[in-house]
Amino acid sequence: MSLGQLLKMLGLGAVALTLGVEWVNWLARRLRPWRGPQGPLKEVLFFPSPITCTEHLYSPDRTSPCLCPLPHGIDTSFSRLLEHLLSACVSLELCVFSFSHLELSRAVLLLHGRGLAVRVLTDRDYMSITGSQIGALRRAGICVRHELSKVVHMHHKFALVDGRKLITGSLNWTATAVQSNKENVIVTEEPELVQPYRDEFSRLWEANDPANHNHHLPSSTATKGWHQ
């Protein structure tokens, strides 16, 4: 091989390598979730949150102004939380210890009504306390599972919006937590944080499938708790 041929081959190799790297970069960009100038979404919300009107979030197409007595047009931690939840367009996976907040329940029911895949995992004891919204969710046809173990609590407080946005922190979905407690919530689309929560939700969902447990129990107690 002459020197000229060798240089030509090296040149072609370099071009091919450059094109290959470009193509891999292009593919990586296509496969990665959307990243703004600051990278994936990262937001921190602190509670308690003031009570303001959030009607516009439930019905963004509404044309007439809301006449309720609450303050309007104010962004709060709660309105941000609600906005993130209502941004769901495919699915909502919710894993929450205590769920009695009426507005959050309304949001979950609204998403279910829009045809989204909604799954809720909750605690065995807390799902039936006074004011719990779990019964309302089940009556609406939302698939709810609860911690089957009698000795541990399902104490998580996280939600996955469309499987790509994670909402997690100390906040239980109760009016007390939202309006009175000092609580924190992180909202993120960082895949390295979202994926373990997706995996854990799937694992807990399967582990708490009553179909896998009922056959160990007498039939009279098999469904006790499941339909509460």
Ligand SMILES: [Zn+2]
């Ligand atoms: Zn209003």
